[in-house]
Amino acid sequence: MPESKNESNTNVSSLNNTNLAKRLGVDASNLKKQMMKGEDKFLIYSASKDPDSFGWKYSQSEKLYYPVFN
Numbered sequence: 001m002p003e004s005k006n007e008s009n010t011n012v013s014s015l016n017n018t019n020l021a022k023r024l025g026v027d028a029s030n031l032k033k034q035m036m037k038g039e040d041k042f043l044i045y046s047a048s049k050d051p052d053s054f055g056w057k058y059s060q061s062e063k064l065y066y067p068v069f070n
Contacts, residue, residue, distance in 0.1 A: 012054065014064040020056060024049035043068060 012023075021028040024046060035042045035058055046065075047055035054067040 012052075012067050014059075014062070014066050015056075016064055020046075020065045023051070 015023065017028050017031060021031045024031065026034075026049060034045045037045075039057060043055035043057060047053050047068075050056070050067075054069065056065045057068055058065050
């Protein structure tokens with residue numbers, strides 16, 4: 001029996017730009033544009049696009065995005 005959508009996405013950790021764009025259903029260049037609008041706006045934007053409504057934050061030092069769980 002296939003996993004439900006929520007079960008398959010609850011183990012999400014860090015993602016690079018390309019993989020987060022795929023998860024959110026946007027292209028990578030749009031993702032970077034949205035990120036440049038500010039961390040708070042990006043958190044809201046990413047949560048609105050994420051299949052599990054996770055917001056995402058970017059780590060400049062690691063060059064990866066991390067989910068923010070409420």
